[in-house]
Amino acid sequence: xxxxxxxxxxxxxxxxxxxxxxxxxxxxxxxxxxxxxxxxxxxxxxxxxxxxxxxxxxxxxxxxxxxxxxxxxxxxxxxxxxxxxxxxxxxxxxxxxxxxxxxxxxxxxxxxxxxxxxxxxxxxxxxxxxxxxxxxxxxxxxxxxxxxxxxxxxxxxxxxxxxxxxxxxxxxxxxxxxxxxxxxxxxxxxxxxxxxxxxxxxxxxxxxxxxxxxxxxxxxxxxxxxxxxxxxxxxxxxxxxxxxxxxxxxxxxx
Amino acid sequence: xxxxxxxxxxxxxxxxxxxxxxxxxxxxxxxxxxxxxxxxxxxxxxxxxxxxxxxxxxxxxxxxxxxxxxxxxxxxxxxxxxxxxxxxxxxx
Numbered sequence: 001x002x003x004x005x006x007x008x009x010x011x012x013x014x015x016x017x018x019x020x021x022x023x024x025x026x027x028x029x030x031x032x033x034x035x036x037x038x039x040x041x042x043x044x045x046x047x048x049x050x051x052x053x054x055x056x057x058x059x060x061x062x063x064x065x066x067x068x069x070x071x072x073x074x075x076x077x078x079x080x081x082x083x084x085x086x087x088x089x090x091x092x093x094x095x096x097x098x099x100x101x102x103x104x105x106x107x108x109x110x111x112x113x114x115x116x117x118x119x120x121x122x123x124x125x126x127x128x129x130x131x132x133x134x135x136x137x138x139x140x141x142x143x144x145x146x147x148x149x150x151x152x153x154x155x156x157x158x159x160x161x162x163x164x165x166x167x168x169x170x171x172x173x174x175x176x177x178x179x180x181x182x183x184x185x186x187x188x189x190x191x192x193x194x195x196x197x198x199x200x201x202x203x204x205x206x207x208x209x210x211x212x213x214x215x216x217x218x219x220x221x222x223x224x225x226x227x228x229x230x231x232x233x234x235x236x237x238x239x240x241x242x243x244x245x246x247x248x249x250x251x252x253x254x
Numbered sequence: 255x256x257x258x259x260x261x262x263x264x265x266x267x268x269x270x271x272x273x274x275x276x277x278x279x280x281x282x283x284x285x286x287x288x289x290x291x292x293x294x295x296x297x298x299x300x301x302x303x304x305x306x307x308x309x310x311x312x313x314x315x316x317x318x319x320x321x322x323x324x325x326x327x328x329x330x331x332x333x334x335x336x337x338x339x340x341x342x343x344x345x346x
Contacts, residue, residue, distance in 0.1 A: 002279050003286055003334070004257070004301075006343045007323035011258075013342025113328065117261050124263060124314060131315030158317035161258065169261045172326065 015160030025152040029136040039163045043122045046170040053177045054111045061104045068097045114173040258320035265309025294331040
């Protein structure tokens with residue numbers, strides 16, 4: 001037996017369970033309608049779950065992107081301060097972000113695909129709910145119990161098959177989200193830990209070193225100014241970093 | 255002949271196209287039996303393209319069962335094999 005026939009058997013097996021409950025075939029119409037409504041709700045919830053997962057990935061991608069931009073800027077700053085070692089470190093970290101970002105983009109695509117599929121599933125089910133609502137009443141009114149046996153049985157197994165399909169779509173989307181959940185959690189931790197550069201704390205280690213270089217050069221300038229003052233015997237103006245000198249000694253003589 | 259593509263809907267495929275669809279399905283079967291990922295992907299794509307092309311999408315109020323069921327268009331071989339192990343999927 002071929003794959004497609006076997007798949008049909010699987011779907012039948014899944015849906016027969018739904019049908020077993022009703023005694024009177026006409027009763028099974030109402031039961032099917034009820035199930036169809038529940039199914040639609042389930043698919044809608046699943047769409048919401050998938051959308052949430054997609055947003056989370058988008059947020060992470062945005063954060064990673066801004067980490068990358070920041071590292072790029074830090075590399076520039078480091079180079080302008082002649083700190084090639086720091087620039088190298090910043091660029092290395094930036095390079096490490098690229099594959100993470102690519103991975104997130106792949107995940108995003110997968111989740112977006114699931115979302116699109118589920119939305120189609122929800123639309124199809126909604127159309128079936130609308131059509132079945134009137135059809136089941138017509139069928140109940142038209143068929144005698146004997147006729148109903150086959151006609152209704154056919155309609156109900158058709159409906160059940162759609163629900164089986166929808167159920168599998170939901171399960172599939174859920175599995176995808178679940179498998180991403182662990183990785184998404186790890187990514188959140190990575191982003192929060194500052195292992196890349198710390199978002200929570202704007203002054204990360206590369207930035208701290210750059211600041212240090214910057215303040216060191218101010219000190220150098222001040223030192224040079226002091227040396228010049230002593231050498232010339234005339235007090236010199238201190239560096240630009242000096243704001244309000246504490247004592248009066250460094251004031252210019254009147 | 256009614257063919258369902260999972261996650262997509264049901265198609266009415268004319269009996270005259272049954273033969274060609276059968277040939278394409280044979281490739282799908284071979285890929286599953288041979289555990290060949292790449293062959294599975296391309297065979298599945300061919301089957302789906304064929305069903306979409308020659309079949310007519312049934313309206314939502316048709317309420318009928320399908321004769322054949324095609325896996326989700328982005329199904330993997332592993333996923334399909336796992337599904338085929340479920341009740342109802344016996345080769346018989």
